[in-house]
Amino acid sequence: MEDLLGILKDDERDLIREVEPERMEHLDEDELLALHKRVRRARTKHTKNYRRRAAAGVSAEGARGAARPRHGKAAQRAEVFEEALSRVSQRLAVVSQEAYETLKAERLERAQAGKSSGPQGPDGPPPGGADTGRVAGHSTSPGAKKTRASSQAAGARRQAARDAK
Template identity: 55%
Template sequence: MDQYLWVLKDKERDLIRELEPDRLAELDEDGLLALHKRIRRARNKHTTNYRRGAAERVEQAGGRGAAAAGSDKARGRAYVFEEALSLISAELARVAHEEAEALKDERLARAREGKWSGPGSDAPLDEGVSGGRMREHQQTTGGVKRDASSRAQGARRQAKRDSR
């Protein structure tokens, strides 16, 4: 990647400088996502420009091999951003995995303590539920009315059998 940095413009070089390890270490997952998006957009732009330019030269040069020489700078820019995208993707995957593991460990710790850590756990719980304890769940099929109807239906069947 370093061999092609000379073809980049100042703004593009600034974007590549953000991939330095000390700068990446300062970014959290959201910052890495924003940087990933910017690099992906630059990669798409330069890859598209390279392909269009090369495609235009093929007819004039008489073949793809002969036309390739005229696209060196554009190919270099596309290559730099492709490499940059792979670096930032790997770093983003590493950070996302670490954060997922930390969240998993936190939830497991809360579960071991017997505290509920589901959605809205920071919000006040319903009345009748002790603060922070797991709720006792009733096994239902989707609604109180439906469960009552099912029980009544079963009772009617049993009463019909009993009356025979």
């Protein structure tokens, strides 16, 4: 990959250097996500540029295979960023799995200690009363009865119209 760095611009080379394992080792999950986004954008840009130029050359050359060799550097740039994206993705997967395992262990520890962070949270019920997560039952207020009757009547009218056809 070192030999391919000569075809990249300075800022692109800097981005590729950020993907080195020694440098990625010190990044947390959020920083890795930002790096992943930047590398993915660069990969998409170079892949798109390569495909556009190659597609334009197909009509002149008469075949895709014949048009490919003329755009070798563009294809190599796209490949460099594809490999870089793969490296960042792998590192991000490792860091995300570690974060998941840590969070899972913390939650299990809290649950075993009886301090579950369920719907009410670790500090007790939320302000404004306890939220059980359940939907309120049917109301028997006059307004609710009217709404329910109206809905049933509308359904009956729709059914009657279908039956009349």
